[in-house]
Amino acid sequence: MTVFQGHEQVVFCEDRASGLRAIIAIHSTVLGPALGGTRFYPYASEEEALADVLELSRGMTYKNALAGLDHGGGKAVILGDPSRDKSEALLRAYGCYVQSLGGRYVTACDVGTYSPDMDHVARESRFVTGRTEAAGGAGDSSILTAFGVFQGMRAAARRVWGEPTLRGRTVGIQGVGKVGRRLADLLAEDGARLVIWDVDDAATARVVAAHPMTTVAADTAGLLAADLDVYAPCALGQALTDEVAATLQARIVCGAANNQLAHPGIEKTLAERGVLYAPDYVVNAGGVIQVADELEGFSMERARARAARIYDTTGRIFELAERDAVSPAVAADRLAERRMSEVGRLRSIWR
Template identity: 50%
Template sequence: MSTHVPDLSSAPFAVFSRSDELRDSAHEQVLFCHDRRTGLRAIIALHDTTLGPGLGGTRYFPYASEAAALTDVLRLSEGMTYKAAAANMPLGGAKAVIIGEAGEAASEALLEAYGRFVEGLGGRYYTAADVGTTAMDLDVIGRTSKYVVGRTQAAGGSGDSGYSTALGVFSALEAAASLTWGNNGVADKRVGVEGVGKVGRHLVDLLLDAGARAVVSDPNPKALDRLEGKDAALTVVSSVLGEELDVYAPCALGASLTPESVASLSARVVCGAANNQLLHSGIAELLRRRSIQWVPDYIANAGGLIQVGSELTVASRAEVEAKVRGIQETTREVLHHAVDHDVTTYEAARQVVNQRLVAGRADR
């Protein structure tokens, strides 16, 4: 009797099709979740829990393949380790992705099934919102798991974290701008905000209040409609990268900093909310050669993590805001470290954070 073994090497959704990537990763645990009844296909990745339980959002996205979803969740979860350590939060790095259907929102049954997988990790992973999920979705996930932060205020959570993320980015941007141009910060500077969704639109408000001139782009007309008539200092364009800018603030999806975009970039400061902004780590050296001050994304965009993570420590709203504004001081530390040690800001941030992780392991 022979057993037929199907060839899954070219299948779009095959768990072992990227075993090489899993073998080479430094992650503590990667969980593939499948619920036949709802069609749920999700991946939860725990990168490093040295400083505490892993915390990271759940991204609902129509990935072309399981391989693409795995690559994304591995990168994002590693970034969360560095984000939590940089923010001095007692948390580890983790992330989750749900492979969604294009144009379709996640059903409540699917989210409840996902919550059962989160619950099964017994508190090693706390989930929050990310691209494609909302605080209301978290309320649904919370029906089947208690390890959820960032739910609506009505459900006992701290609500949407978009403003906190934007405030953190603004605080980081102010630090970089002050180092570049002096104490006036972003006042009178032309800032290109790429993506004006739930974070970018708050950042625009903060910039306009600080006296900056905002140039914005977003492929979603509804996102731009929310800004209509907001301020004379606001300009809508098809692409901010083609504009003359003082600051470039990527707040959409990542990898917008490429050899080509860096070569044509007019801005002297790059600081935004998008994750994984560099196409690859070598881009940081290209930015340094052009004397462009880049704030690593996980330093700048930690405000949302601080807000939802503070639910676990029962911090007050004032305490949370003070900690978010503290991102400005962390940014200064990283930028000065880069200058003092003659390294890119990418390396400076990793060195600063690794020192905290090493200290955390020593205290275990």
């Protein structure tokens, strides 16, 4: 069942000539214009797409708040197979709809879209970020997404083992695409052992070529059955089901995927089993930090410094969770809501 969660605006977009079918969801503009990527995915139905964009846009509100950005949360989904349906005309038609919102929503890349796609969208809209470096943009946001997840994982390691390093630990990465591959690089450099799985054999081959000691699991079940210290879901959402939460042997869950919890309450099961869950929208905020910086005139040095703060934010959330006897997910929500309340009210002051 589709659930609206205080969303300000939901826009259905269609352009039959180009084949565009899209949904833009603005969850909140309390902290500023809604910022979030555009996902291009072959949803089974419009209902499924709507449920996804509503959940993703809400997550962006909390992600942007905890990342310290002056942006609210929004998201867009384009229904279709990007390998077959994506075209310049479709992307530019989508850009017209983004422009029609007058800056209430700023878009960027997500699953199925890339910086060159945003260049096409930007030909019809001023409210686009995550563009190519040639167009003056920040380029691939997976760079700082992976960096931020790594910082969150270091904070979790410090909480569990007393040291902010993954050296000597075994990390299982589900999904080694744009973000997972870069996370594997950072972990290998830190001295971690890698176990990976991806539906795309070419993706796993690239990681193995770069890090020959990597173990490739036969499937997701094989990955979860491995003797892991850390489980990093880096594919699509809802990786943490009741079954996974009840059987997972890793001490830490920290990954790049959005909406990792299949339903509310799973984080409690993890906590009861002694598994530390790093809320996904906290640790995977590096990408949105990167594209938000582009709106100021991009500086990788500045954006990376901001993304490095994910380590401190994640650590603070763990401390608040212990102090208040709640899960890290609840502690993160409370911290985000506090910022939205304290900072968001300033928009009502007459200037």
